[in-house]
Structure formats: structure tokens, C-alpha cells
Amino acid sequence: MTPRGWAVLTLGGLVLALLVASIVLVPWSRPPAPRADQVAALGELPVDQVAHAREFRSALRPGAYGALVVGLLVALLLGLTPLGARLVELAGRPFGGHWTARAMLGGLAVVLLADLLTLPFAAWRQSVLTRYGLSTHGWSGWAVDLLKSYAVSAVIGAIALLGFYTVTRLAPRWWWAFGAAGAAGLVVLLSFVLPVLVEPVFNRFTPMEQGPLRTELMAMAARDGVPVRDVLVADASRRTKAVNAYVSGLGPTRRVVVYDTLLREATPAEVTSVVAHELGHAKDRDVWTGTLTGALGAALAVVALYLLGSWGPLLRLAGVDSVAEPRAFPLLIALVTVAGLVAAPAQALISRRVEARADAHALALTGDPATFEAMQRRLAGVNLADPDPPRWEYLWSASHPSTVERMAAARAYAREAGR
């Protein structure tokens, strides 16, 4: 069988594996959150709070969708015309067009150009956040964060680009197989190292101070059967007023992180409710699930790019001979960008199901739906979330159930448990 034949077979296997993984690992049946309860919950929220949040969300929209459209157009323009290939050549020229320069500098130039062209929209977003009082770190802090994130992506990107194009040179017929394995490995590696290497670039993490709240949280984790070494507090307040918490990392790097803003804004019982939700993620191994599906998706993407990239008309549009050369990187970016947009609603749906399961875990673990609901109300209030967002936007991009869905889930749980 030819390498192409093997690639088709591998693609089929990966699609099947991804399907099986999402059928088995994603909690498709979700706990009840009746619409009647949602409507009742919405009616109980302060009218001016809801109006203010909706005003804020519509102020963000032009910037968000502008960035999306411009990002897509730039990717298509660079990838489906010879312009991108020329940009890669240009970046490699000071180094005599050496392939490593084209691979790394050319690749980074393409990404940087797209970043720069969408920069006005990022600035728009920051100005809206400032106007509504959510951002606290000013333009200089914003710029520093932006430069840091460019630097982090440049380092990870340069390593990935150099690795990828080394493989395409060493194994011109089989690079897709090594590339798929490498991409999957990179996803797994990043899950382990991001919390220790990258998150500290942006925030300082300190163990939660000793006291009744910490004792309560550790006791709850023990009761839940989830070993947690520590609960860390992130100094999010230096950039935002928003409150949040999350789990990240795998195995020895797993941590539960709460924003210092959360500790400041919420009652200890509400913090407990949030951490109970995060313990749900840990207990159900949601980071593992995300990493596994991410690794399968990355491997699948590499094989699909190999197969699509041998399609003559596409290569002619991009003005390249082979998808495996650095000059074809803009074409890869264009294909990945389109695939990302197509996959976004499915990813959001899966995320919402996983989040709803963590909510159910929090309700069962704390047995305190009233505090859970109060916490949701506070989250929406502080973060200026639209408690019941437009349906299309929800389906397209919502990573969490809406505030009224989460409140309704708490009410359904309370009825069920007779509390």
C-alpha cells in the first residue's frame, strides 16, 4: 500500500477514535434545567443588571466578530493566493532563503501579520472592558500582557515549526505519520507543562492562606475522594475585576486555581460552591478528556492536511509545489482557520455538557443549591454576563451553560432532593 493509502486508513481510524472518545467520554445526557425555571430565574434578576450586561455584551460584539472576519480573510488571502508564500520567502531572504529560516521566521511572520491586522479589534475589546470597569490594569498592563503572549506563542510556534519541517525533510513520504504523532505528543506535553511554565508568565500563584476556608476546601476535596495538593490563588485582580476559578494540569501538575477577585467578592460558602464545581472537573478527569480529544484532533488535522494538501488546484492557488514545504505554511493556516470555525459549535457544545456535569457534581457535593444559585447570580453580576444570551451566540460559542440554565439546574436539583 502507498503512503497515501495508509494516510487514508489512518484518517479513518482517527475519525473513528475521536467519535468513540466523544461518545464515551462526553456526558451527553445533561441534568435537567427546565426552561420554566430559567424564565423564572431571569425574572428574579435585577432588571437594570440584565440590561447593563446586555449593553456590555453588544458593545463587545463588533470587535469580536470583526476580529473573526478579518482573521479569516487574512488567512484565506495569504493561504489561497501566492502572497503568503512570498511572505515566507521574504522572511527567509536575510538568511539566504535557508529552509530553517523560512520554516521558523516565515511561519512566525505569517502568524504575526494576522495578529497585527486583528490588533485594532483586541484594542477595541480592551477599551470596552475599561469603559465598563472590568479591566483594571490600564493600557500599559494590557500591552505588556499582549507582548508576553506573543513571546510565548513565538517560542512554542518556533519549536513546532522547526520540528514539523525537519520531519517533512527527513521523511518526505511519511512525514504525516510522524507529524501526527508529534502533534498529539505536543498537545499532551503542553497539558502538563502549561500550568508550570506558561501560566506563571501572566499571574502569580500563591497557596491559599491557612484558615477556616482552606481547611473546609481541603476537607471537601478529601470527602470527594479527589486528592488536591493545594488550592492556589491567582493575582487576577491586577488585570480584571472578573471572578473565576479553574483546574489545569495533569498528574503532578494538576492544580485548582481561584482568582483573588473571587475571594474578595464572594462569601466563603460561595467559594466552596465554585471549588466543588472544579473538583467535579478533577474527579471526572475532564482535563484528561480534553487532552485526549485534543491530541486525537491534532493528529487527525495533520493527516487531513497531508491528504488535502496533495490536491493540485489548492497547491496552484497557493503557488507552491508541495504542502510539505515552508512556503505552503500559509495554506496550512488557512485550512486550519476554516476547520476551527467549522468545529467551534461542536467544541462549545461538548464544553457546555462537561460544565453542566461539573455543576451537578457541585450541587451533589455541597448539597447547597441555594448558595450555588447565589454564586451564579454573583458571577453574572460581576462578570457582566448576559444571563440568557441570544440563542445563535450561545450555540456558536458558549463554553458554559447560561446563568439562567445553571440557576434552573440548581432549582431542579433542590426539588429532586427536597431541599
Ligand SMILES: [Zn+2]
Ligand atoms: Zn468548569
